[in-house]
Amino acid sequence: MLGTISSLLGVFLKLGAVALVLNEVRGLVLAVPVLYGMYQAGGTAMAIWLGISSLLGIAASVVVPLVAAKAVQRRLAKPALSAIGQRELRAEP
Structure with missing residues (x-):
């Protein structure tokens, strides 16, 4: 079952x-x-602002899952104390 x-x-x-x-x-x-649209708009301030906003949204949608995966990986790497191990820890002064 464990396997x-x-x-x-x-x-x-x-x-x-x-x-x-x-x-x-x-x-x-x-x-x-987004980058092509900024190029076509001629680099106006509004095009640059919209482009940066869009790119930051895309970056967030890519980075957040990576951060979540790292957190899950760290959580799985921690050894869980068994009930027996917890009793032994409580028994020690």
Whole structure:
């Protein structure tokens, strides 16, 4: 049973890594039309402002999942204390 759960968790983590890579590619694909629109507008202040705002939104949609993945990875890396280990810790002065 533990082996099945472990292998399923490994598959889900690999799928998550693939999803993060695809999210990065999506961010690049979304940025190209914004940069082209800024170029076509001639670099006016409004075009630059809208372009920067759009690029920051795209960056946030790419960076937030990366930060969340790191937090989950750190959380999974911490060893959990078992009930027996907790009793032993409480027994020591």
